[in-house]
Amino acid sequence: MLDSHVRSPTLQRRAPPGTPPSWESAFQAHYVELCEYVLRFVGSAEAAQDLVQDLFLRLWASRGPRDATRLTRPYLYVAARNRALKYLRHRRVVTAWIARAACEETPPSDTPEDLCLRGELDDAVQQAIAELPARCRAIFVLRRREQLSYREIATRLSVSLGTVKSQMWRATLRLRTRLAPYLARPVIPEDRAS
C-alpha cells in the first residue's frame, strides 16, 4: 500500500513439493488470506473469522492421511468458499447476492515477482494519495496505513466522527477516479495456477 507494510501477509510461499503440509503451517500461511476471501462473500469480519476458524477446527478434528491434499491452498479456498455460500443461504441473504458471490475467483498467490510489480504500482498509488486534499489525505493514511479506527482518528485530529467518515468516503472516491486505469483488472498477471 502506501508504504505497504500491511501488504506482506498476503505474501505466501507455496510449500515446496515433497514437504507434507502441517495444520500449523497451513494455518499460518493461509488464515489471513482466507479471512479476506470469505469477507468478500459475507461482508462482516466477525462472520468471516468464525467461518474460517470453524474450517480450521474441522480440519484439525478430522486430520489424517488425506491432509496432504486437504491442507493445500486450493482445497482450503474451495472449502472456505463452500462454507461462505452455505452461510449466505442459511441466513437467507437475497439470491442475487449469492449468485454474485458465487463468481468470486480465488486470488492468485503472491511470489517475489508480484511484489516487484506492485512496487511499480506503489508510485502511482503514492502519487494519487499525495494529491488528495490535506485533511482527506491525513484521514485516509491514518486509516489505511496505521489502521486506526474512525473514532481514534477523530480523537487524534480533533474532528467529529462524521467528518472522518465523510472525508474517508471522499478520499476513496477521488482515488477511484485517479487510479481508474489500474482498477479494471487485478494487478497481478494470472498465469499461475493456484
Add this chain to the structure above:
Amino acid sequence: MTEGIEASDLLRFVEGDCSPDEAAAIQAWIAADPRRGELLDELRAVWRLTGSSTRPWVVAGARIRLLPSRGRHAAQRSAGVSARPRSLTFGRAGHGPARIAAAIVCIVAGTVIWRVRPRAAPAREYATSPGQRLQLTLPDSSQVLLSVGTRLRVPRDFGVRARAVELDGEAYFVVRHDPRRPFLVRTRQGVTEDLGTSFDVRAYPQERFVQVVVAAGRVALRAGRGGDSVLSLRSRDRGVIDARGVLRATSGVSVGDYLAWTRGTLVFRDAPLGDVVAQLGPWYDVDIEVSGASRTDERLTISFATGSVDEALATLARVLNARWTRSGRIVRLTPLQRRQ
C-alpha cells in the same frame, strides 16, 4: 430492509465492520441495482491497491482460540512453533471483549522475559529470544514491536520529561508525536528522534551498523551518542550509520520489504546468501551452516512467510539446489553439484 443505506455504507461493508445483519441488508441493497455492484467492485479495487489486507486480522487471537480445542496432542506436536508469540496485529487492536481478551492472551502467551527490577533500578527491560517477537504499548501509548533477539530498555521515568528508550536489535515503532517530549531511540551507534512517525530501527550488535527505515512521518538520525552529524529522513527513506559512524541515506526504498518481519515474513531481494542465513537463524531459532564457503556471496531473491522452520529450510534448499539436514537447532546446508 434496505432503507437508509447510502453509497458510503459500502465502505464499512468492504472493511467488514458490519454486523452480520447489517451486512445482509447492504447485500440486498447492492443486489437491487447493478450500478451499486460496480461501485463495490471499484471500491474493493481501490482497497486492494492501497493495502494488502482490508483490516487488521487478529491471527494470534485466532490461533489461541483454536488451540484449546486442539488439545494436548496438538500442543506437543506443534511445540516450538506454537510457543512463539505472533502478535501480528499492529495499530488498532480492534473492538469487543473477545478481541481484547485475545490481545491479553497474546501478551501472556508471548513468553516475555520481563524483568521488573527493584525500585531503585532505572529501567524496565523487555527482551525477545531468537524465534520470538513481542508487541508492547509504552505508557505514552506509542507502540513497539520487537523483532527476534532484541532488547529494549525503557527508563522508569519514561515520559516524565523525555521519552528515551535504548535498543539492541530491531524494533518497529509507531510513535504518538509530542513536540514537548521528543521520542528518542538510543542505539550503540546513534540516536533516532521521532518527529511524528512510524519507523523501524535495526541495530543488532553483531551487524555493526544502525539502519532506520521510515514508514510514515519524519525522523532525525544522529550518529554517535552526542550526535554532531544529523540526517533528516522522511517517509520511504532509509538511513544507515555504518561502523565508522558515517551517515548515509537512500530515498524511495521499498518499506514493505523492510517491514515484512512485522507481519511475520522475511523478504530478501538480491541479498547475499550470507545475510539470508544470518537472519534466518535467529528468526527460526536455529544455527545454519553452509558448507562451501564460496557460496555465501551468491545472491538470492526469496521470501519466507511460514512459521515452520522445516518449510523455510526446504524452500531455501530448493532455491540453492542444496541438501539440508536438521538435528535440533543445528542445520546443515550442503550444495549439490553446480547449477547449470
